[in-house]
Amino acid sequence: MRRAHRIAAITKTLVERPHHVFGLGEFADLFEVARSTLSEDLAIIRSTFEALEMGLVETIAGAVGGVRYLPLLNKEQIRSHLEEVCERLREPERILPGGFLFIDDLLTSPPLLQKVGYIFATKFRSQQPEHVVTVETAGISVAFQVAQALDIPLVIVRRQSKPTEGPVLTMNFISGSDRQIETMSLSRRALKPGNRVLLIDDFMKAGGTLRGLTDLMGEFGCTVVGKGVLIETNWPEEKLISDHLPLVYLEEVATREAKVVVRPADWVYREE
Amino acid sequence: MRRAHRIAAITKTLVERPHHVFGLGEFADLFEVARSTLSEDLAIIRSTFEALEMGLVETIAGAVGGVRYLPLLNKEQIRSHLEEVCERLREPERILPGGFLFIDDLLTSPPLLQKVGYIFATKFRSQQPEHVVTVETAGISVAFQVAQALDIPLVIVRRQSKPTEGPVLTMNFISGSDRQIETMSLSRRALKPGNRVLLIDDFMKAGGTLRGLTDLMGEFGCTVVGKGVLIETNWPEEKLISDHLPLVYLEEVATREAKVVVRPADWVYREE
Numbered sequence: 001m002r003r004a005h006r007i008a009a010i011t012k013t014l015v016e017r018p019h020h021v022f023g024l025g026e027f028a029d030l031f032e033v034a035r036s037t038l039s040e041d042l043a044i045i046r047s048t049f050e051a052l053e054m055g056l057v058e059t060i061a062g063a064v065g066g067v068r069y070l071p072l073l074n075k076e077q078i079r080s081h082l083e084e085v086c087e088r089l090r091e092p093e094r095i096l097p098g099g100f101l102f103i104d105d106l107l108t109s110p111p112l113l114q115k116v117g118y119i120f121a122t123k124f125r126s127q128q129p130e131h132v133v134t135v136e137t138a139g140i141s142v143a144f145q146v147a148q149a150l151d152i153p154l155v156i157v158r159r160q161s162k163p164t165e166g167p168v169l170t171m172n173f174i175s176g177s178d179r180q181i182e183t184m185s186l187s188r189r190a191l192k193p194g195n196r197v198l199l200i201d202d203f204m205k206a207g208g209t210l211r212g213l214t215d216l217m218g219e220f221g222c223t224v225v226g227k228g229v230l231i232e233t234n235w236p237e238e239k240l241i242s243d244h245l246p247l248v249y250l251e252e253v254a255t256r257e258a259k260v261v262v263r264p265a266d267w268v269y270r271e272e
Numbered sequence: 273m274r275r276a277h278r279i280a281a282i283t284k285t286l287v288e289r290p291h292h293v294f295g296l297g298e299f300a301d302l303f304e305v306a307r308s309t310l311s312e313d314l315a316i317i318r319s320t321f322e323a324l325e326m327g328l329v330e331t332i333a334g335a336v337g338g339v340r341y342l343p344l345l346n347k348e349q350i351r352s353h354l355e356e357v358c359e360r361l362r363e364p365e366r367i368l369p370g371g372f373l374f375i376d377d378l379l380t381s382p383p384l385l386q387k388v389g390y391i392f393a394t395k396f397r398s399q400q401p402e403h404v405v406t407v408e409t410a411g412i413s414v415a416f417q418v419a420q421a422l423d424i425p426l427v428i429v430r431r432q433s434k435p436t437e438g439p440v441l442t443m444n445f446i447s448g449s450d451r452q453i454e455t456m457s458l459s460r461r462a463l464k465p466g467n468r469v470l471l472i473d474d475f476m477k478a479g480g481t482l483r484g485l486t487d488l489m490g491e492f493g494c495t496v497v498g499k500g501v502l503i504e505t506n507w508p509e510e511k512l513i514s515d516h517l518p519l520v521y522l523e524e525v526a527t528r529e530a531k532v533v534v535r536p537a538d539w540v541y542r543e544e
Contacts, residue, residue, distance in 0.1 A: 011283040048280040108426035154380035
């Protein structure tokens with residue numbers, strides 16, 4: 001197998017499973033090449049991805065040795081993708097009676113969410129989360145993409161428990177915007193004390209759900225290493241959490257003018 | 273940019289978005305190469321994928337011209353992956369009181385579901401579905417992976433409607449196993465008459481949910497082009513649907529013996 005062929009096969013394997021460490025021995029055996037030749041192949045892939053800003057190919061040193069692909073986006077790529085998301089959110093036909101916004105189609109679009117997953121992975125990977133945690137239903141696809149980009153499992157907290165969950169921990173919490181008592185419930189098997197978890201949700205108003213999730217993680221003895229939300233509204237003014245990362249701000253849904261005011265979050269435009 | 277570099281970049285772009293057609297002009301411009309050179313690059317990727325059974329790289333002829341990557345699995349790959357799924361399902365600690373089986377962790381595992389998505393994509397792509405449709409909650413990640421593998425949107429039917437869905441179509445149906453009246457509800461905006469839909473669910477007993485989903489699709493004027501389920505139980509004997517594709521059969525959860533009897537579906541072993 002010649003170099004060009006090996007590069008196609010290695011690239012495919014790496015990109016298909018971001019963040020997963022593949023053993024160098026694995027590749028060397030598969031293509032029957034020396035480690036040194038393989039290193040040259042990987043150097044070509046790495047330099048190409050670097051030049052085209054396609055993410056990072058990282059070689060892990062050590063006795064075993066491994067390589068992985070990290071789907072990292074730079075500030076400009078993040079900005080441009082979130083501006084695209086805002087563009088979609090501004091479509092006036094999304095406006096529903098009562099000032100609600102129809103976004104279900106965006107929350108289940110694979111190409112849109114893949115990049116959202118890459119953005120959260122870029123921002124949170126250094127916190128080394130072991131699980132992504134979300135609450136049913138609308139945020140599941142978003143959270144799943146984050147889990148996939150980080151190669152870690154997703155955990156779905158339910159509103160109501162099911163018999164197939166086994167023993168569950170159920171907790172009441174106060175929804176932030178309408179001050180209702182709501183319930184969340186999670187199987188005792190889903191997480192272990194000490195697990196590092198990343199909370200992801202699709203939509204946040206006051207932050208009651210994320211606050212509730214944080215408390216639930218406390219009950220499991222888990223460490224919350226990050227909180228990400230795709231869309232945050234700037235009402236109500238008072239938020240129940242503060243240490244979260246929103247991707248876009250929804251400022252206003254003006255029903256009469258058929259206008260949606262939305263923009264990428266401030267951090268997107270700040271220099272690091 | 274030399275050939276090996278171009279091959280890394282092209283492979284990355286194709287694999288990251290299965291089933292999506294990329295214009296040849298797009299690639300030719302990006303790498304500033306002649307169409308003929310690009311065709312040679314693609315031939316190398318195609319022949320590598322073919323030799324290593326890594327899926328199909330398909331060139332689309334015509335004035336515009338395009339290329340896409342199809343993550344197709346062969347019978348042996350499907351078999352080996354489903355045997356692995358069965359192996360996981362047999363873990364005795366999954367058995368819950370009442371003969372229930374804990375499977376939530378499998379239904380949210382990115383690498384396991386990616387291959388499940390590829391299996392359903394392999395089986396149903398010739399039916400040219402335009403949407404994947406599922407019911408909340410457990411099947412969402414599975415269905416999302418199928419949607420991603422086919423590069424089409426996912427539609428999530430809810431048990432209870434939300435104000436952010438706009439006008440909805442709500443329907444009662446009889447759950448097949450315990451004969452209860454249940455409700456499903458979907459936004460009128462989610463689908464258009466004539467849409468070709470692929471139904472995906474994680475778990476099927478009598479098939480009441482899939483039967484209900486089929487009826488709901490009828491109300492929307494959509495054409496159901498396929499029905500896939502990850503796990504089908506062989507109880508009850510009488511099923512409410514017959515034209516579905518299960519991946520694995522769950523035959524028995526023997527609580528006392530702490531034994532789970534499960535195997536890949538028959539079609540997996542049949543010659544085509």
